[in-house]
Amino acid sequence: MKTRVLPLVMAIVILLSSCSGGSYTEYEFMMDTNCSITVYSRADRDAVAPVFARLRELDRALDRFNASGDVARVNLSAGQSPVEVSPEVFGLISRAKELCEMTAGAFNPLLGAVSDLWGFDRAEHESVPSQTEIAGLLEACDISNLVLDADSCSVYIADERARLDLGAIAKGYAGQVASQLLAELGVERAIVNLGGNVTVLGSREDGRPWRVGIQNPEADEGGYFATVDCSDTSVVTSGAYQRYFDLDGVRYHHILDPSTGYPAESDISSVTIISPDGALADALSTACFVLGSRNAEELCRRCGVQALILTTSGEIIRLEQ
Ligand code: ADP
Ligand code: MG
Numbered sequence: 001m002k003t004r005v006l007p008l009v010m011a012i013v014i015l016l017s018s019c020s021g022g023s024y025t026e027y028e029f030m031m032d033t034n035c036s037i038t039v040y041s042r043a044d045r046d047a048v049a050p051v052f053a054r055l056r057e058l059d060r061a062l063d064r065f066n067a068s069g070d071v072a073r074v075n076l077s078a079g080q081s082p083v084e085v086s087p088e089v090f091g092l093i094s095r096a097k098e099l100c101e102m103t104a105g106a107f108n109p110l111l112g113a114v115s116d117l118w119g120f121d122r123a124e125h126e127s128v129p130s131q132t133e134i135a136g137l138l139e140a141c142d143i144s145n146l147v148l149d150a151d152s153c154s155v156y157i158a159d160e161r162a163r164l165d166l167g168a169i170a171k172g173y174a175g176q177v178a179s180q181l182l183a184e185l186g187v188e189r190a191i192v193n194l195g196g197n198v199t200v201l202g203s204r205e206d207g208r209p210w211r212v213g214i215q216n217p218e219a220d221e222g223g224y225f226a227t228v229d230c231s232d233t234s235v236v237t238s239g240a241y242q243r244y245f246d247l248d249g250v251r252y253h254h255i256l257d258p259s260t261g262y263p264a265e266s267d268i269s270s271v272t273i274i275s276p277d278g279a280l281a282d283a284l285s286t287a288c289f290v291l292g293s294r295n296a297e298e299l300c301r302r303c304g305v306q307a308l309i310l311t312t313s314g315e316i317i318r319l320e321q
Contacts, residue, residue: 022040023038023039023040024038024039024040024042024044024045024048025037025038026048026049026052028052028055028056030052030055030056030059031055031059031063031170031171031174031194031195032063032195033171033194033195033196034195035052035055035192035193035194035195036191036192036193037051037052037178037182037190037191037192037193038190038191038193039182039187039189039190040189040190040205043186044182044186044187044188044190046185047181047182047185047186047187050181050185051178051181051182051185051192054177054178054181055174055177055178055194058088058170058174058177059170059174061085061086061088061089062089062092062166062170062174064112064163064164064165064166064167070083070085070086070089071085071089071093071164071166073085074093074155074156074157074164075112075157075163075164077156077157078157078159078160078161078162078163079157079158079159079160079161080160081156082147082149082152082154082155082156083154083155083156084152084153084154085153085154085155086153087153090148090150090153090154090155092166092169092170092173092279093109093146093148093155093164093166094148094150095169095173095279096109096166096169096279096283097109097143097146097148099169099279099280099283099284099287100143101143102303103283103284103287103291103299105143105258105259106257106258106286106287106288106290106291106299107168107169107283107284107286107287107290108141108143108258109143109146109164109165109166109168109169110141110142110143110145110146110157110162110163110164110165111141111165111256111258112162112163112164112165113137113140113141113161113162113163114134114137114138114141114256114261115165115167115254115256116163117129117133117134117137118252118254118256118263120243120244120245120252120254125245125247125252126247127247128247128252134260134261134262135261137161137261138258138260138261140159140161140162141162141258142159144158145157145158145159145162146158146162146164168238168255168282168283168285168286169279169282169283169286170282171194171195171197171236171282172197172234172236172278172279172280172281172282172283172285173278173279173282174194174197174278175192175194175197175198175199175234175236175278176199176234176276176277176278176279177278178192178194178199179192179199179200179201179232179234179278182201183201187201188201188202189201189202189203189204189205190202191210196215196237196242197234197235197236197237197278197281197282198212198234198235198236199233199234199235199278200212200230200231200232200233200234200235201232202231202232203231203232208229209229209230209231210229210230210231211227211228211229212227212228212229212230212235213226213227214226214227214228214235214237214270214272214308214310215237215239215270217239217240217241217269217270217310225310225316226308226310226316226318228272228274228306228308230274232276233274233275233276234273234274234275234276234277234278234281234282235272235273235274235281236272236273236278236281236282236284236285237270237271237272237285238255238270238271238285238286238288238289239268239269239270239271239289240253240255240263240264240266240269240289241253241269241270242254244263255286255289255290256290257290258290264289264290266289266290266291266292266312267292267293267311267312267313268288268289268292268293268296268309268310268311268312269310269311269312270309270310271285271288271289271296271307271308271309271310272285272307272308272309273285273288273300273305273306273307274305274306274307274308275305275306280303280305281305284299284300284303284305284307287299288300288307288309293309293311293317296309297309297317297319300319300321301319301321304321305319305321306319306320306321307319
């Protein structure tokens with residue numbers, strides 16, 4: 001038996017070299033990953049602490065393992081009663097449901113119980129779940145079981161076995177929230193990196209766009225295979241290399257195909273979505289991975305987002321919109 005869980009690697013590297021005025025970066029571990037905020041002037045440093053405070057608050061509300069948070073409370077009441085959540089959390093859950101429908105279920109925020117069955121967060125793995133267990137749970141994950149009432153801001157999971165998991169949308173959303181708050185606090189240029197989900201504010205001091213390097217799944221952390229030039233946008237990557245375990249010679253990664261309940265068998269090695277809408281970029285990155293390159297291209301075109309796909313055969317597909 002061989003098991004291994006890698007810590008989340010930073011999926012994206014920022015190339016900062018051409019910023020002349022110096023930079024200031026603060027790090028914090030939250031959202032189950034390494035996070036950082038970089039600003040480029042002394043005066044802007046004061047904005048970083050309140051933004052991290054806002055992100056911690058958001059993390060508490062969205063983390064399904066924090067019993068007092070909104071998402072965890074919704075899960076604890078699955079099959080029993082609707083739960084009132086904050087307007088912000090309600091908005092994100094509604095968005096997640098819409099995106100599930102828009103991606104024909106490839107992004108499904110109600111898959112939490114199936115992820116738990118696989119136990120990607122556990123350090124040790126002695127077996128994989130049985131097909132019967134997975135199949136039994138899958139029907140509970142149907143998005144129609146996520147019942148939303150906008151008038152009362154309440155969320156109800158209609159099947160007691162299903163669990164809400166915003167893991168594939170929360171960091172993208174949070175990155176955009178952080179960048180907006182930085183702008184409100186007077187910051188003109190900054191980079192927010194939430195475990196490889198990058199949001200860039202403004203552009204470089206000389207007016208040129210930021211250059212974001214996309215992690216090469218085959219290389220050590222920091223090696224990139226392509227770069228994306230961009231301003232005021234989010235750059236979000238999904239790949240099978242980010243979280244997985246090996247058991248009896250088979251690799252099981254954390255992005256599940258909602259139609260089977262098994263790790264998605266994709267011809268994509270890594271997919272990056274570039275969009276000013278961080279939640280959209282994050283959800284689409286996961287959905288595209290599940291759908292495979294051909295359907296991913298179609299989805300990105302339909303959604304009007306820029307994308308960069310690396311296939312398992314090494315082909316790089318760039319979609320400009
Ligand atoms: P990461 O969070 O590692 O950057 P993703 O954005 O692709 O990567 O999100 C993966 C996480 O989302 C998983 O760890 C799991 O919690 C959840 N998840 C897995 N498969 C799906 C899916 N098909 N739809 C929605 N959420 C998923
Ligand atoms: Mg995602």
